[in-house]
Amino acid sequence: MTDLLVVLGVLAAAAAGLWAWRRYHPVSFWYGVAFPARAVVVYLTWHHVASGCKLTRNRRRFRLTLDAIPVVGPASRSAATVVEHKRRVRRVDVERAPRLGILRPTRLGWRMRLRLHDGQVPADYEKAAEGIAHAWRVHSVRVVDVRPGYVTLWATMRDPLVDVITEPETGELLTVRPGKLENGRDWVIDFRTVPHWLNAGATQSGKSNLANALIKGLAPQPVALVGFDLKGGVEFTPYAPRLSALATTRKESVDLLADLVGEVENRMATCRAHGARNVWTLPEMLRPVPVVVLVDEVAELFLMADRSEKEEVSKTATALLRVAQLGRAFAVHLIVCGQRIGSDLGPGVTALRAQLSGRVCHRVNDPETANMTLGDLDPAALDAARAIAAETPGVCIVAGQDGSWHRARSVFVPEREAEQAARDYAHLTPDWETLVGSVPVIDPAA
Ligand SMILES: Nc1ncnc2c1ncn2[C@@H]1O[C@H](COP(=O)(O)OP(=O)(O)OP(=O)(O)O)[C@@H](O)[C@H]1O
């Protein structure tokens, strides 16, 4: 009896210890206890799960079998049936699951490499991913890497995008951390790697919140921020202290875009004179301040009330396209937000979209917008974009220019926080007239 009490006491203490470990140090608990236990379950159930998800293949194998053979002869006349057991080599069909490599833990789940059966393609695993996730009771399973003959699956235990906590400022020039990726890592936008971005989504999907996060992250940096807000300026006017220029009407937009094109041409002339291919290879003292241009609701720039506006719209479209085409090498970056950005807006929009190599697709109302935004990415990215729920504003699919995509969510940045950042760093705002009025620096010796 005392022994039993001691055993029960030890078990209770162990359970309490594990509970406390999990509660107070979840990361080490995951790596030390939960992941190894999960790995055992995954290895033990993989064959069964792969069979249920139709990933197995039948292979012919030679097997040694022990066969029962009825003995014919005098013995068979007796009441009991007499059988003799004989060993035989037989060809049998054996169900084989794809070979599972070593499971590698990640902060929120694990990665695992699988060897494809002959005739299988990664799309078979994309189709099966949801079934695998249900079988292992995890939040999601995704194909993240494809090598000839192999795929890497990545299982996530819980959705890290439910509560996003991060600080947009990174301390690195032109780099912002606007939220988190589904793999638990930071979502980082680096304009020097991906110079222009398209931020699309239905109304109330989180486009302006992402713009707020970018303003908060860029405000403390030595950059000039420029806004186009044709919704009467209601979105960007509160950030005016940190904006070097803001256009709220079509007329202002035409003038501001002309300034921007002029500025890009100035920078180009300076680079040419110094034999530099882009502003980053210029001597530091000649390097111009980077400009980040935010366009809220791009459709407003292209809308025509009557034919008299046709010329203005066409000027706007051409100038915006020039800024996009030439700006990348000269540190003039674009973030274009819109509910749709398709050819229905007018000529030039498709060409502009092609220049915006970074893509963010929030919840959309029609599959066509997801197609337009994510282009010809993996069809799984389009499915993921269409599956974004209205209850989770800020969740989006992010694609860079390398073709990889992620589910992500921006950190919630209310207007007053972005306004505060704009006021706090107002002293860093470069004066627009000085910026665009400066003549190109041409070294006569060059
Ligand atoms: N990342 C986020 N986390 C939590 N809530 C968010 C997030 N992003 C947006 N929201 C919520 O969703 C609301 C709508 O977001 P937002 O204004 O950015 O949408 P929008 O796409 O700009 O819409 P519209 O096209 O009407 O301007 C916000 O007021 C905010 O409450």
Ligand SMILES: [Mg+2]
């Ligand atoms: Mg908005």
